[in-house]
Amino acid sequence: MVDGSLIHWFLEALPTEAREQILPPILAAWQRLRAARIPLVGYLSAARSGESMNFLRLQSCPYLAPDCQTHCPGQIEQAPCQVFSPLRDTALWGLVLEPGQRGAIWRSSAKILEGYGDHHVYFCYVHMGAEIARVEFPAWVAEDAELLDTALSLTLTQVQKGYGYPVALAEAHNQAVVRGADRARFFALLEQQMIRAGLRNIGTSYKEARKRGSIA
Helix, strand or coil: CEECCCCCHHHHHCCHHHHHHHHHHHHHHHHHHHHCCCCCCEEECCCCCCHHHHHHHHHHCCCCCCCHHHHCCCCCCCCCCHHHCCCCHHHHHHHHCCCCCECCCEECCCHHHHHCHHHCEEEEEEECCCCEEEEEEEHHHHCCHHHHHHHHHHHHHHHHHCCCCCHHHHHHHHHCCCCHHHHHHHHHHHHHHHHHCCCCCCCCCHHHHHHHCCCC
16 A cells, blocks of 8 residues: 555656656566555545546536537636536445445556556545545556455455555655654755765755754
C-alpha cells in the first residue's frame, strides 16, 4: 500500500533523460510484485481529482463530435461542458455509494502514464465510512478479479482497523519521523559536501538556524 497516487505527476516537469533514470526501477519493482501476485494499491484520502466527472462532461457537450481543440480552444474554464465545475469525484460518489461499497473502475487518462507500459493506472472510489477515498492500482490488478478483490478488501480492513485511515500508513508515518539529531547530521553533511564541491558563502540563515534548533 502506497500513501498517495501511483501516478508520479512530478515526472511531467522533468526532461526525458531524468524520467528514464527514475521510472524504470519503479516499474521493475511493480513487475516483481506482479510476478509474486502481490497486489499494489495507492490510497488517496481527501482526493481532489475530477477524472470520473469528465465522463459526464460528454453529455453536456453541445457539439455533435466532442473536440475541445477544435470547438473550444483556450476555454478550459468557460467551456460549455464545464457545468459540473468545481465539483470533484468524491462529491458524486458520496451521493451514490453506501459504506463499504465501491464505484466503477476507471482508467486514468493522465498523459504521464504513456510511459508506464503494462502498468497503466486504474482507480475507483470506495466509501470507507468516514470518507470517500480514491484507490488506485495497476492494470494487472484491475484485470485480475482475485487480485482486485484482495486489494480492495484489505484496503477496507486497514481503514477499519485504523478508525478511518489505513493503519499501515498511519504506522509508517509514525516511523518516518525525522528527529532533530538526524536533521542536524544531514545538514552538516550537506554543508560539508557543498564546501568540498567548491561552493562559497555556505552558511545558515538565522531563520533556518531557529528552525533547526529548539525555541527553548
